[in-house]
Amino acid sequence: MLAVVAVIALVGIGALVLVRRASTRPRAHDPLPDVVHALAERGYLALEPYHDNGTPEWLLHRRRLPDRNLSSCEHDWYFAIFGTRLRSSVVWSQVRPPSL
Numbered sequence: 001m002l003a004v005v006a007v008i009a010l011v012g013i014g015a016l017v018l019v020r021r022a023s024t025r026p027r028a029h030d031p032l033p034d035v036v037h038a039l040a041e042r043g044y045l046a047l048e049p050y051h052d053n054g055t056p057e058w059l060l061h062r063r064r065l066p067d068r069n070l071s072s073c074e075h076d077w078y079f080a081i082f083g084t085r086l087r088s089s090v091v092w093s094q095v096r097p098p099s100l
Contacts, residue, residue: 032058032092035077044070044078050091058092 032047039045043063050059066078076098081090 033077033097035073036060036081039074039078042069044074045081052091052093059089060092060095061089062087 036045036047040047044066046061046063048059048061050057060081062082066075070078080098081095082088083090
């Protein structure tokens, strides 16, 4: 009986580990939103190709601080990317879209 419980526990732990790994993998194939490209074109950020463990990724670098020229959507995305502490660089897979 104890052996059956141990096997079920190990299978459960293994399943949790697989789910956790799958949820933290980079979203390498997700295209960047148009607003992110617009921010790059206007000089607010720079995009750099980046490979994390062989997976293609984007590294976003802050180039300018936000100002009044940003639309509300651009402003929301800027802070979703760099946060309130205004980090200088962030990997795209770490970015969570702004809430609507």
